[in-house]
Amino acid sequence: MNNEPIRFGILGCANIARKMSASILATPGASLRAIGSRSLEKAQSFAREAGLPVDVKVYGSYEGVLSDEKVDVVYIPLPTSLHLEWAVKAAEKKKHILIEKPPALAAEELNTIISACENMGVQFMDCTMWMHHPRTAKVKEILKSKELFGDLQEVHAIFCVPMQAKSPGFFVENIRVSPQLDALGALGDLGWYSIRGILWANDYDLPASVTALPGTKFTTDGVITSCGASFTWKDGRVATFSCSFHADKNVRLVLYGNNGTLEMPGIDAEEFKLYGVSIFQDMDIGWSPDVTEFHIKTDVPQENLMVQRFSSLVKGIRDGSGVIDTHWAVIARKTQQLLDAVKLSIEHGCSTMCIEA
Amino acid sequence: MNNEPIRFGILGCANIARKMSASILATPGASLRAIGSRSLEKAQSFAREAGLPVDVKVYGSYEGVLSDEKVDVVYIPLPTSLHLEWAVKAAEKKKHILIEKPPALAAEELNTIISACENMGVQFMDCTMWMHHPRTAKVKEILKSKELFGDLQEVHAIFCVPMQAKSPGFFVENIRVSPQLDALGALGDLGWYSIRGILWANDYDLPASVTALPGTKFTTDGVITSCGASFTWKDGRVATFSCSFHADKNVRLVLYGNNGTLEMPGIDAEEFKLYGVSIFQDMDIGWSPDVTEFHIKTDVPQENLMVQRFSSLVKGIRDGSGVIDTHWAVIARKTQQLLDAVKLSIEHGCSTMCIEA
Incomplete structure (x- = not known):
């Protein structure tokens, strides 16, 4: 059995690439092979500032990384508008794809990327890091408990x-509100996490309808800086999300069941709260009417856990002990499909969009 | 000008009547004239335990209170199923009506009560106490600020x-889950506050649709002990509520605007939080990205403020310096109408109910 680490190449020198290169370097079973930027100088300066080991190859082009035969995985933190081109090129070079969110500007683009991955037999995963935090798994466990949580009713x-x-x-200069680079603005950046959270809580069951909230905000270039939507399911379930580049920091996912409420503050926080059905404890304590606080600690950051999971998937494919895990493409598609629907609803004055499963 | 206080009579010896009798006694401009129960013994024992002054008349029947010509206002904390009969009888005796929530079992019943009040020229108000807390007015002030809060998007x-x-x-013996006495259960009790809060935040603009959340819980007698619903408006606004007699204590009203989020914990709490648009403060502090906490203190409890407001309305009517304030009947009707719609949606498997304005 091949115990060689899975070798990562990084496209571009985005801020997030610094964090991720550290994760790749810190993850057993993963190694950093290469970094490429549009200019050699920029790539070299990134490598120096990020303290990358000298054996990391530095390329003055994205093609350099893709043509490096020792790169197994390409991590793509490029602006969203460049994803389609470079993800497809990477897949065609038979590189596995770990791509920043949102993976594409629209579901159609994402379908092209995923088809390229499927055709070339490479693994696809988007970088929704909170999914890899052990808190997420623990919350899901409680979410599945009929006794502690009951039937899911609402997600906010x-x-x-x-x-x-x-x-x-x-708002004037950042890439995240550039119509040429990240045209989805806050919807693509913050909304992606929120929509994924809603889908995750609903076992990826697509809602029947999507309606944007009123009061969407845009830059003068028309890029969304604040928006939200409501989602409904035929059985009465409902979800809403709201995201903004303007308002005070407020990050939360709240899940309502008919036996309890789960509150997850923060995106990489370790804690969450359960307002469950009060449970009779013992004769002295009696009924416990108080919220239960959980703290799920992790020894390594969630992005390292993501790199670890992706590497282990790729290792399985390389060794023949595993196959492509299509789950990650499926949930990326659904997230992007709802993101499209929100955008369309915004463009149509908050009209309700029906979703086809 | 007549400076005599407004004289209250209380029908029944419910727990809440103790709190309210203390409020009436403590409120300038109000006085407690009478209390009546189905048995004289019960009324006497209530008067003794509540420490009512000796000049408060004690009647062994509800009729006794209604026939007392020195009673101006009847406060009705009877079980909901008795409201229709006694509120109408009280109005016909030309008593002003302060009635516990929910004021009726259904909108049709409430219409009968309100019509009786209108016909007899008496003031109607339901006891939704949190509306009289000064925090409510302060939150509304911020809610109306385009700069601090913006356009309303969501209420939860x-x-x-x-x-x-x-x-x-x-669950076996309490009046609040008795099909004969309070057949609306948690929906009438806790849901009333929630639905009122949603309407209040939306300036009493009725939603276009109401859909119950799945997973409603009932007693073995079919009384609701846990339920919720989503509300939608044509412009994309959305609201949800969830209430339960089972789950851990969790009382909150959260309002989302496109410039900020307001969070009101508790029903008679003095505090609330504003997650607003970060504001540039000065060169030293820079942008403030933090939540702002407000504490709106009140010298007297909110129920006293309610008694004070009601007395002052009645005084105006008595003196001819004011007229019936129909606002309270209008918002009670709308609240009850939505409560009906939630109940109907529950009975029809969470079907969406269209609301006619």
Whole structure:
């Protein structure tokens, strides 16, 4: 059996690439083979500043990374508008694809990327890091408990990050609100997490309808900086999300069941709360009417756990002990499909969009 | 000008009557004239235990209170199924009506009560106490600020009180889940507050549709102990509520605007939070990305403020300086109409009910 680590190549020098290169370097079973930027100078300066080991290959083009035969996986943190071109090229070079969210500007683009992966037999996964935190698995476990949580009724996601507070000038110059680079703005960035959270809680059961909330905000270029939507299912379930680059920091996923409510604060937080059915404890304590707080600790950051999971999938494919896990493509498609529907509803004055499964 | 206080009579010896009799006694401009129960003994024992002054008349029947010409206002904390009969009788005796929520079992019943009040020229108000807390007015002020809050997008109400934890045996013997007395169960009790909160936040603009959440719970007698619903407006606004007699205590009203989020914990709490648009403060502090916490204190409890407001309305009518304020009947009707729609949706397997304005 081949115990060689899975070798990653990175396309572009985005901020997030620094965090991810550290994760790749820290993950057993993974190694960093290469980084490529549009200019050699930029790639070299990134490698220096990120403290990459000297054996990491530095390329002055994305093609350099794709043509490197020692690269197994390409991690793509490029602006969203470049995903289609480079993800398809990477797949055609038989590289497995780990791609930043949103993976595409629209479901049709994503379908092209995923088809390329399927045709070439490579693994696809988008970088929704919170899914790999052990808190997520623990919450799901409780979510599945009829006694503790009951039947899912509502999901509410809020994801606000005041970008201007973090970097004044954000709305004029940042890539995340550039119509040429990240045309989906806050919807693609923060909304992606929220919609994924809603789908995750609903076992990826697509809603029947999507309706944008009123009051969407745009940059002068028409890029969304604040928006939200409601989702309904035929059985009465409902979900909403709201995301903003303007409002004070507020990140939360709240899940309502008919036996209890789960509240997950933060996106990489370790804690969550369960407001469950009060349980009779013992004669002294009696009924416990209080919220239960959980803390699910992880020794390594969630992005490392994502790299670990992806590497282990790719290792299985390489060794023949595993096959492509299509789950990640399926849930990416559904997330992107709902994102499309939200955008369409916004464009049509908050009209209700029916979703086809 | 007549400076005599407005004289209250109370029908029945419900728990809440103790709190309210204290409020009436403590409120300038109001006085407690009488209390009546089905048996004189019960009324006397209530008067003794509540420490009512000796000049409060004690009647062994509800009729006694209604026939007392020195009673201006009748406060009705009877079980909901008795409201129709006694509210109408009280109105016909030209008593102003302050009635516990839910004021009726269905909108049709409430219409009969309100018509009786209108015909007899008496003031109607239901006892939704949180509306009279100064926090409510302050939140509304912010809600109306385009800068601080923006356009209203979503409202989420949750109201869970684990009754079994408070009184074991609740589900078998309590009046609040008795099909003969309070047939609306948790929907009438906790749901009333939630639906009112949703309407209040939306300036009493009725939604276009109401859909019950799945997973409604009932007693063996078919009384609702846990339920919820989603509401939608044609412009994309959405609201949800969830209420339960089972789950851990969790009382909250959350309002989303496209500039900020307001969070009101508790029903008579003084605090609330605003997650607003981050505001540039000064060169030293820079942008403030943090939630703002408000504390709106009140010298007297909200129920006293309600008694004060009601007395002052009645005083205006008595003196000819004011007229009947129909606002309270209008919002009670709308609340009851939505409550009916939730109940109907539950009975029809969470079908969506269209609301006629």
